[in-house]
Amino acid sequence: MKRLLLHVCCAPCTCYVHQCLSKDKKYAITGFWYNPNIHPFLEYQKRMMTLGYYSNEMNLPLIRKTKYSLEEWMEIIKDKYKEKDKRCLGCYQLRLEETAKRAKKEKFDSFSTTLLYSKFQMHENIKELGQKLAHTYNIEFYYQDFRLGWKEGIEISKKLDLYRQQYCGCIFSEKERFDAAAEK
Numbered sequence: 001m002k003r004l005l006l007h008v009c010c011a012p013c014t015c016y017v018h019q020c021l022s023k024d025k026k027y028a029i030t031g032f033w034y035n036p037n038i039h040p041f042l043e044y045q046k047r048m049m050t051l052g053y054y055s056n057e058m059n060l061p062l063i064r065k066t067k068y069s070l071e072e073w074m075e076i077i078k079d080k081y082k083e084k085d086k087r088c089l090g091c092y093q094l095r096l097e098e099t100a101k102r103a104k105k106e107k108f109d110s111f112s113t114t115l116l117y118s119k120f121q122m123h124e125n126i127k128e129l130g131q132k133l134a135h136t137y138n139i140e141f142y143y144q145d146f147r148l149g150w151k152e153g154i155e156i157s158k159k160l161d162l163y164r165q166q167y168c169g170c171i172f173s174e175k176e177r178f179d180a181a182a183e184k
């Protein structure tokens with residue numbers, strides 16, 4: 001069976017993607033945690049621990065880059081944070097490139113990301129970026145439109161009683177989510 005390294009942004013987004021890929025039985029899946037975009041630190045830990053719980057319950061092997069690389073993320077978005085789209089593209093690039101590099105280094109056949117599940121991310125850009133990185137690192141990028149399982153994923157996460165966060169990850173997304181005045 002081919003081996004796939006799946007970048008996991010959080011446990012709730014992992015549910016449907018993992019279930020879907022496991023049903024197919026084409027790939028042996030290993031999750032990869034690398035998300036320095038999650039702020040603040042205690043929120044980062046909470047999401048990482050939730051993923052750890054999911055991984056134990058649902059037998060998903062995990063590789064965790066646990067060092068909280070806030071500085072790496074800040075460096076990437078320092079000239080982009082004022083424009084949401086540019087900021088998010090930089091954020092995807094950082095996380096997906098790390099995944100592609102790790103997949104190559106550890107001799108996986110393919111890499112992918114649970115970001116392809118979210119209805120709130122820039123899906124086409126993530127797809128394009130994955131394909132570009134596949135070319136750069138000479139490794140297959142597995143693409144599927146996992147958004148089709150949006151509701152199913154939510155149901156699974158609720159059944160498992162997973163912590164479901166209310167904002168994407170960075171401090172800017174928290175502001176955008178909760179500061180009603182930010183939109184005015």
Ligand code: SF4
Pocket residue numbers: 037038087088089091092168169170172173
């Ligand atoms: S909104 Fe989400 S994807 Fe965009 S920069 Fe913030 S954490 Fe990254």
